[in-house]
């Protein structure tokens with residue numbers, strides 16, 4: 354059973370709030386599940402926006418079940434597979450594929466200094482293509498609209514690999530200390546160091562920081578020694594490093 358099939362069963366069996374944030378370019382539904390312990394704070398976590406990083410979809414399912422069992426405070430929305438078409442491509446044809454079905458890299462398609470990233474490209478590609486304009490893709494629009502609907506106090510984007518956390522994106526001085534404190538809590542909870550992303554732009558995290566003014570972090574899971582796509586056999590060890598994250602973050606918000 355592949356990861357998308359496992360996600361279908363997980364979704365079917367989820368007894369708490371669940372639904373779809375929208376559709377992919379090929380018409381695949383993009384599911385979310387929610388765990389509500391208290392109304393606030395609200396955290397939105399999205400996974401596998403880069404196709405080949407679908408190890409994070411397994412992580413999402415494990416974290417959601419764990420937070421349902423053990424969480425004490427807050428609400429977490431989990432979007433385990435933000436890029437279902439790309440994940441299919443990565444499973445069945447090209448294990449290194451990152452983009453969506455239209456060869457747009459969704460994590461450079463958000464309206465946050467769009468097109469200014471050091472690695473951006475302007476033609477269809479397995480990675481780094483920014484798209485024709487910001488939010489040109491149905492997946493990025495779905496994430497945008499769902500985020501605006503639930504209005505989280507913070508967001509978490511899971512990627513692979515490298516075991517590090519990115520959090521900066523042109524914050525104002527006052528937001529900088531708040532966001533550093535948030536990122537530092539994630540670093541303490543996971544053991545992953547904070548890192549400067551260099552000149553990236555147009556990412557979901559970037560958009561959350563710049564346009565919504567909330568703390569937003571990107572967590573890269575999986576050792577750099579592993580190759581893409583990281584196999585399911587690594588899901589448990591990755592989960593163990595990330596199992597305290599939402600308890601820690603809902604505590605400090």
Ligand SMILES: [Zn+2]
Nearest residue numbers: 403406512513
């Ligand atoms: Zn990524």
